[in-house]
Amino acid sequence: MSQSTDKIEDLIALMARLPGLGPRSARRAVLHLIRKRGILLAPLADTLQEVAATARECLNCGNVGTSDICDICEDARRANGILCVVEDVADLWAMERAGVFKGRYHVLGGTLSALDGVGPDELRIPQLVTRVQAEEITEVILALNATIDGQTTVHYIADQLENRVELTSLAQGVPIGGELDYLDDGTITAAMNARKKL
Amino acid sequence: MSQSTDKIEDLIALMARLPGLGPRSARRAVLHLIRKRGILLAPLADTLQEVAATARECLNCGNVGTSDICDICEDARRANGILCVVEDVADLWAMERAGVFKGRYHVLGGTLSALDGVGPDELRIPQLVTRVQAEEITEVILALNATIDGQTTVHYIADQLENRVELTSLAQGVPIGGELDYLDDGTITAAMNARKKL
Ligand SMILES: [Zn+2]
Ligand SMILES: [Zn+2]
Numbered sequence: 001m002s003q004s005t006d007k008i009e010d011l012i013a014l015m016a017r018l019p020g021l022g023p024r025s026a027r028r029a030v031l032h033l034i035r036k037r038g039i040l041l042a043p044l045a046d047t048l049q050e051v052a053a054t055a056r057e058c059l060n061c062g063n064v065g066t067s068d069i070c071d072i073c074e075d076a077r078r079a080n081g082i083l084c085v086v087e088d089v090a091d092l093w094a095m096e097r098a099g100v101f102k103g104r105y106h107v108l109g110g111t112l113s114a115l116d117g118v119g120p121d122e123l124r125i126p127q128l129v130t131r132v133q134a135e136e137i138t139e140v141i142l143a144l145n146a147t148i149d150g151q152t153t154v155h156y157i158a159d160q161l162e163n164r165v166e167l168t169s170l171a172q173g174v175p176i177g178g179e180l181d182y183l184d185d186g187t188i189t190a191a192m193n194a195r196k197k198l
Numbered sequence: 199m200s201q202s203t204d205k206i207e208d209l210i211a212l213m214a215r216l217p218g219l220g221p222r223s224a225r226r227a228v229l230h231l232i233r234k235r236g237i238l239l240a241p242l243a244d245t246l247q248e249v250a251a252t253a254r255e256c257l258n259c260g261n262v263g264t265s266d267i268c269d270i271c272e273d274a275r276r277a278n279g280i281l282c283v284v285e286d287v288a289d290l291w292a293m294e295r296a297g298v299f300k301g302r303y304h305v306l307g308g309t310l311s312a313l314d315g316v317g318p319d320e321l322r323i324p325q326l327v328t329r330v331q332a333e334e335i336t337e338v339i340l341a342l343n344a345t346i347d348g349q350t351t352v353h354y355i356a357d358q359l360e361n362r363v364e365l366t367s368l369a370q371g372v373p374i375g376g377e378l379d380y381l382d383d384g385t386i387t388a389a390m391n392a393r394k395k396l
Contacts, residue, residue: 007245007248007249007252007264008249008253008262008263008264010245011242011245011246011249014238014241014242014245015242017238018227018230018231019223019226019227019230020218020219020223020226020227021218021219021227025217025218027288027291028217028218028288029216029217029218029219030249031262031286031287031288032216032217033216033246033249034249034253034262037250037253040212040215041246041249041250041253042250043212044209044212044213044246045243045246045247045249045250047205047208047209047212048209048231048239048242048243048246049243049247050205051205051206051209051228051231051232051239051243052235052239052240052243054205055206055232055235055239064206064229064232065206066205066206088229089229090225090226090229093225
């Protein structure tokens with residue numbers, strides 16, 4: 001096999017390392033890219049180069065952007081005294097798409113995990129404690145996933161911040177349009193316990 | 199949103215156009231790339247650039263490579279008088295992985311389709327007829343998919359090449375490890391009709 005064909009093999013191997021793509025879908029993706037090389041492959045290559053050169057994590061909150069301080073942290077209108085703590089940037093993006101939160105975020109970068117050896121210093125927990133004081137935060141919304149590790153992390157952070165700030169969490173319940181038949185028991189239990197009068 | 203953040207949005211939009219990736223998995227893939235920017239994003243960007251600059255279709259057979267004539271067509275040992283006709287490059291790659299075929303390929307680029315307005319000239323059928331003569335082909339294996347359009351294409355090509363060359367097709371039957379319960383009726387019928395004595 002020539003050196004040049006190896007480059008296509010290299011591309012397939014790299015694409016197969018993306019979440020959600022296996023070897024077969026990576027091959028299909030690469031063939032699709034080569035077929036659409038003018039309108040898709042070239043722009044994708046250029047954009048990846050630019051993102052590779054500029055993408056970084058916000059030094060303040062851990063959001064992903066292309067400057068040391070992200071757009072949200074730069075925006076003075078979002079300094080409303082409320083921080084929303086999320087596990088990772090995907091959660092932050094989901095909140096931004098919903099457009100319901102007007103404050104700033106703090107991205108932990110994961111959850112505490114005894115099994116995986118993730119302690120508070122592997123996450124952005126010390127920085128969170130610092131920010132609460134430095135930015136005169138009055139409320140911290142702990143928007144972590146309803147997993148065991150997520151809830152362990154909530155309790156740890158609550159201990160660290162107790163009496164310094166109001167701590168809240170997102171309401172649990174049935175998603176809009178959610179069918180009970182498809183929900184896990186924990187969600188149904190939470191929805192039942194938090195039931196409201198009509 | 200700053201111009202720089204837009205680049206990350208652009209990247210997500212481009213990734214979402216790959217087969218098998220929707221908006222959600224494109225976002226996850228981009229976050230994964232940014233987290234692994236040293237070991238994955240930068241090599242992927244470089245490799246895409248190289249493939250974008252060099253990838254092309256083989257002028258002889260339609261295979262994908264990085265020169266005008268692909269490695270297989272360049273390899274004199276593969277001039278064994280047998281051509282294997284496939285619908286697209288993914289099929290050629292699957293045959294090469296199996297390693298069972300030692301001749302050359304001819305990639306049609308699709309199948310005839312009255313519905314989609316695909317006629318013989320939209321595919322590499324005229325080139326196939328030319329190659330059969332020019333390369334002194336003795337056997338053409340029609341390895342097309344067992345769809346209605348695939349079989350229509352088989353019959354059309356058979357008409358074009360009749361009496362010039364031996365025409366064969368892949369045996370149909372139960373895949374190795376295949377459970378009857380998961381096979382479609384056509385496959386079971388074909389396997390039954392082609393049954394062999396033990
Ligand atoms: Zn930030
Ligand atoms: Zn070729």
